[in-house]
Amino acid sequence: MNLASFPRVRLTQAPTPLEFLGNLTRLLDGPNIYIKRDDNTGLALGGNKTRKLEFLIGDALAQGATHILTQGATQSNHVRQTIAAANKYGFKTTVLLEERVSGAPADYYANGNVLLDQILGAVIETRPAGLDMHGELIAAGERLRAAGETPYLIPGGGSNPIGALGYVVSAQEIVAHANEHGLHIDHVVHATGSTGTQAGLLVGLQGSNSHIPVLGISVRAAKEKQEHNVRQLAARTWDLLGIRGSFPEDSVVVNSDYVGEGYGVPTDGMIEAVHLLARHEGILLDPVYTGKGFAGLVDLVRNRHFRKGQNIVFLHTGGATGLFAYRSLLAPRAAL
Numbered sequence: 094m095n096l097a098s099f100p101r102v103r104l105t106q107a108p109t110p111l112e113f114l115g116n117l118t119r120l121l122d123g124p125n126i127y128i129k130r131d132d133n134t135g136l137a138l139g140g141n142k143t144r145k146l147e148f149l150i151g152d153a154l155a156q157g158a159t160h161i162l163t164q165g166a167t168q169s170n171h172v173r174q175t176i177a178a179a180n181k182y183g184f185k186t187t188v189l190l191e192e193r194v195s196g197a198p199a200d201y202y203a204n205g206n207v208l209l210d211q212i213l214g215a216v217i218e219t220r221p222a223g224l225d226m227h228g229e230l231i232a233a234g235e236r237l238r239a240a241g242e243t244p245y246l247i248p249g250g251g252s253n254p255i256g257a258l259g260y261v262v263s264a265q266e267i268v269a270h271a272n273e274h275g276l277h278i279d280h281v282v283h284a285t286g287s288t289g290t291q292a293g294l295l296v297g298l299q300g301s302n303s304h305i306p307v308l309g310i311s312v313r314a315a316k317e318k319q320e321h322n323v324r325q326l327a328a329r330t331w332d333l334l335g336i337r338g339s340f341p342e343d344s345v346v347v348n349s350d351y352v353g354e355g356y357g358v359p360t361d362g363m364i365e366a367v368h369l370l371a372r373h374e375g376i377l378l379d380p381v382y383t384g385k386g387f388a389g390l391v392d393l394v395r396n397r398h399f400r401k402g403q404n405i406v407f408l409h410t411g412g413a414t415g416l417f418a419y420r421s422l423l424a425p426r427a428a429l
């Protein structure tokens with residue numbers, strides 16, 4: 094696996110720490126729970142998209158692009174990190190925000206990541222829910238090309254084979270940490286959305302013959318659809334890296350029991366998870382991704398899906414900036 098042959102910029106403070114959650118492990122009385130702090134990647138309040146952007150921005154520079162375009166939901170963490178990375182390398186940036194969550198409080202449309210997008214200073218366009226957002230992205234790129242720019246399109250979540258390389262790197266960090274500390278990891282658990290994180294992790298782990306199982310907790314799509322999408326991207330990433338053989342498709346496992354009513358719509362489990370980790374470990378999760386992902390882990394521990402003595406690594410993919418968009422939901426309980 095030759096990652097060094099791909100253009101790359103350095104944006105991540107890596108390796109990110111892998112910490113033991115002693116209080117939570119005792120409280121839940123189940124497996125040993127560890128956390129990998131990819132919320133602390135370092136770029137404009139961090140998160141998992143920073144790793145993908147190392148390869149995406151590297152590719153944009155190699156192609157001589159002048160203008161970065163991407164899209165996401167209103168409170169997209171990916172959009173925030175993309176603008177920050179593009180700023181650092183002198184690109185102009187246009188972002189399309191899909192109003193995917195409707196009827197949310199005012200903070201949702203103006204605070205959290207939206208405020209940070211405005212401070213970072215991209216051209217921000219909004220779109221109503223339900224459009225083909227990738228089509229909108231391509232159309233916006235064509236308009237810029239006609240105006241003499243050289244656009245570089247980054248798909249939602251930075252999830253294409255180039256972006257997924259960032260999570261091959263994260264997988265390598267996990268394996269190196271386990272080897273160095275003699276830690277036998279039984280499972281990696283994380284929130285899965287646009288699929289680049291899970292695809293990259295699996296390619297990194299399977300491609301290096303470290304067969305640590307990965308469980309993606311879906312925040313949007315149903316299990317079958319999400320597994321299909323992860324498999325497709327993982328296979329393409331595997332081929333991009335030129336790894337021998339074919340990607341082992343049966344390694345893709347998604348649980349979609351913790352989505353609730355939909356993407357970005359709060360659940361009781363998410364609220365409990367945010368409070369649990371904040372109050373027992375001093376770590377901030379987010380309402381859209383890691384709150385639901387961790388709620389899934391807590392429920393699976395309570396239901397004895399994971400056993401005492403096992404070592405589980407929760408990959409914290411960031412997003413706490415989204416808490417400010419959910420202020421009215423979280424503040425009354427936080428005062429208890």
Ligand SMILES: *Cc1c(COP(=O)(O)O)cnc(C)c1O
Binds near residue numbers: 169285287291383
């Ligand atoms: C984007 C995101 C995810 C999901 O990662 P994908 O690669 O899109 O599956 C998880 N957590 C946070 C905080 C994110 O912003």
